[in-house]
Amino acid sequence: MPRMIFVNLPVTDLAASMKFYEALGFSNNPQFTDHTAACMVWSEAIHVMLLSHDKWKSFTTRPICPPTSSEVSLALAMDDRAAVDAFNAAAAANGGTGDINPVQDLGFMYGRDIADPDGHVWGPFWMDMEAMPTGD
Template identity: 45%
Template sequence: METMVFINLPVADLERSKAFYEALGYTINPMFSDDTAACVVVSDTIFVMVLTLPKFAEFTDKTIADAETIEVINSLSAPSKDEVHRIVDAAVAAGGTEDRPEMDLGSMYQRSFTDPDGHRWEYVWMDEQAMQDGPPVE
């Protein structure tokens, strides 16, 4: 079995969060969702659990970070630059905010946004051949 990734995020408004991630083209798995949490299916191995603040608090004794702080940047790969644009443009249209300038290094391209709760996401395309070849020899 491949390793699966579950990203757990506290959210202020569960329905808003579900609608936001569905607008990016992801689906909600109803088997792992209720009125306190929703399972956003990103891929066969990546899932985002959006949890109401009280539900998220059940899993930690620590203070939950607010939108003014950052502890993690969630980075996901995309198969093309066009897909990076599609996802980030959809995020902005659905209520997210593009929070950093695009970065184009030729063999790598990235854009980032924050969701309505302030969680940061980066989508990155990498030229696989350039990554295998490494930096040019001068």
């Protein structure tokens, strides 16, 4: 079996969250989706499990972070700057918040952080490895 990651996120409105992630380019895997959870696929290796609060609480007794906090920032490599900008625009147009942090433009690397409707932070970025400073 290939190494994969399943990111579990608590969400307040499962249907709205599914719609949001679909607008960002994720697809739904109905095999792992029901009225309490939805599996949203980014790639063969990256899946996001959207969990209702009740479902989330069946995994842990730790409290769910409020939408104004940052428990983790999940970075997604994009093909180019335009893809980063499109991801940001799609987030802002579909219930999320674009540019929650200052735009990062280092020339060789470009990123714009967004928050989903529940405040989960995603950092789409593009990097040109050939243009990256060598540190000499």
